[in-house]
Structure formats: C-alpha cells, structure tokens
Amino acid sequence: MTLVTTATANLVEVFSAIQGEGLNVGTRQIFIRFGGCDLRCWFCDSANTWKADSQCRIEETPGQRDFKIYPNPIEEEQLLSWIKQQHQPRLHDSISLTGGEPLLHAKFLQQFLPKLKAITQLPIYLETGGHRPQQLSLILDQLDCIGMDMKLPSVSGEERWLAHKEFLQICIPQKEVFVKLIVSNETTEADLQQARSIIAEVSSEIPVILQPVTPLEGNSPTPPTAEQVLFWQSFFKEALSEVRVIPQTHKMIGQL
Structure with a gap:
C-alpha cells in the first residue's frame, strides 16, 4: 500500500467517545479514524478499515451518534471544520488519530496537525x-502521546x-509512549521474551499494557486465562517498571 501524499485523506469516521484502551482509558476523545491498513491481524475488530472506502461518516453532535455520510477523500479544511464542530468547551481531553493505520497518511498529517493543534489546543x-x-x-514533533x-x-x-x-528508539526520549500487547491463550513464550527484550533494551521505563484479546464472531483467538495473564505480568515486571492489564473497556459499556 502506498502512502497518501496529497492534502486529502481517506477517512472512516469522526466521532466523540470514551477511550477504552491503553493508558488513556476512560478519557473523552475526538476520534479521527483513517481508512487503509497494511497489516492483517487475526484479532482485528476493525477489519472494515483495512481498505479505503468511497465514503466516510461524520458525527454531527458529540457522543450522539447522529452520523452523516460524506464522500472520500476529504480535504483538510473540511476535516478541520468537523473537528471545530466536535470541539465543545471542556468536553474532550485529547484527539485520537486511529485507523486503520494513521501513519499511511503521514504526509497529510504533516500539514494537518499544526492546524489542528492551533484550533483545539488539545493533545x-x-x-x-x-x-x-x-x-x-x-x-x-506534533504528537503528545x-x-x-x-x-x-x-x-x-x-x-x-x-x-x-526502530519505532520505539525514535520515540524515546522525545515523546510519551506506551506499548500495548494483545494476548490470547495462543500467545507463545518466545514472543513474550522477544517483546520484553526489545522494550527493555530501548527503555525499561516504557509502560506496557497487556490487553486480553476480545472474542469476535466466528473463528477468532480465545482470551487467555487469569493464570496466564498473572504469570505474564510477573514475567514482564522482572525487566520493566510499569506493566498493566487492561481489557477493551469501551466494549464493556456497549460503546462499540
């Protein structure tokens, strides 16, 4: 998949919601979900984002799910106007760039993010x-986390x-970064050893989130047992300072 190099982007959706994963869990964010991904993870719950679509949906009122449909690709001024519409005083803690894989739109984001930060002042x-x-x-230089x-x-x-x-080496020590590891009952010891080794070699202070896989319909990975998760957390804490276990909390409250 080639990178998008114009001042437009293929979007999936823009909406306001509670962040359900990682270190920002529980905070309110404006989500900008980009279309297109060059990975095909077995556990992916957003397979609809793998390929860029001809349309995207934009929430009219923060949190109300009153979506309207617009054609892709989207110009940056149009996207900025939608963010202004979402950006109500004191409501949001930050803006999430998600996907798909947002970095496929790095050229667009290079131009867009300074303008986004200027109008919202949000991380x-x-x-x-x-x-x-x-x-x-x-x-x-435009990212906060x-x-x-x-x-x-x-x-x-x-x-x-x-x-x-290489990705982690670029982040450290310039930016706040954490690593999320999706784990299932099929997770191997070799994979966990390799992950811990890479993270510890870059910095033992990088927070790690162990996220049990959420079951999908059909043939999907099975979540790990409590015993597995407890053991893996202990294993990572032998070399790393901060290791948390956080499931996908947004699905627990019906926010899909």
Whole structure:
C-alpha cells in the first residue's frame, strides 16, 4: 500500500467517545479514524478499515451518534471544520488519530496537525501498529502521546520486530509512549521474551499494557486465562517498571 501524499485523506469516521484502551482509558476523545491498513491481524475488530472506502461518516453532535455520510477523500479544511464542530468547551481531553493505520497518511498529517493543534489546543494521541518508523519521524514533533500496538506473531499473524524496535528508539526520549500487547491463550513464550527484550533494551521505563484479546464472531483467538495473564505480568515486571492489564473497556459499556 502506498502512502497518501496529497492534502486529502481517506477517512472512516469522526466521532466523540470514551477511550477504552491503553493508558488513556476512560478519557473523552475526538476520534479521527483513517481508512487503509497494511497489516492483517487475526484479532482485528476493525477489519472494515483495512481498505479505503468511497465514503466516510461524520458525527454531527458529540457522543450522539447522529452520523452523516460524506464522500472520500476529504480535504483538510473540511476535516478541520468537523473537528471545530466536535470541539465543545471542556468536553474532550485529547484527539485520537486511529485507523486503520494513521501513519499511511503521514504526509497529510504533516500539514494537518499544526492546524489542528492551533484550533483545539488539545493533545494529539496516535494509535498505531508501530511498524512505520520513517513515517512517524515526519509528524513526531506534533504528537503528545503514542500508543504502539506491538504485534506478537502468535496472536496477530504479523512479525515486525525490527520495525517495532526502530519505532520505539525514535520515540524515546522525545515523546510519551506506551506499548500495548494483545494476548490470547495462543500467545507463545518466545514472543513474550522477544517483546520484553526489545522494550527493555530501548527503555525499561516504557509502560506496557497487556490487553486480553476480545472474542469476535466466528473463528477468532480465545482470551487467555487469569493464570496466564498473572504469570505474564510477573514475567514482564522482572525487566520493566510499569506493566498493566487492561481489557477493551469501551466494549464493556456497549460503546462499540
């Protein structure tokens, strides 16, 4: 998949919601979900974002799910106007760039993010697969927090160890970053050892989130047992300072 290089972007949706994952769990965010992803993780609950669509949906009123449909691609001024509409005083804690894989739109974001920060004054949070370090470099100075989804091959079907390490090295010590690991009952000891080794080598202070996989309809990974999660947390804490277990909380409250 090629990078988007124009001043337009293919979107999936823009909406206001409670962040359900990672270190920002429980906070209110404006979500900008980009279309297109170059990964095919087995556990993905957003497979509809893998390919860019001809349309996107935009929430008219924050949190009301009163979506209207618009044609893709979207120009940056149009997207800015939608963010202004969402940005009510004191409501949101930050803006989430999610997907799909937002870094496929790095060229667009390089132009867009300074304008976004100027009109909202909100922190920018990037949710990413953490496998595109070159594209991260283009927008790193505009980001405030990065949630990196490190792919365990036994759970995701993807192997991106070298790119993950380079990605973290670029983040540290410039930006707040945490690593999220999706774990299932099929997670292997070798994958966990490799993940811990990479993170600890870059910095033992990087927070790690162990996120039990959420079951999907059909043939999907099975969540780990409580005993597995407890053991894995202990294993990571032998080398890292902060290791938390956080499931997808937004699904617990029916916010899909």
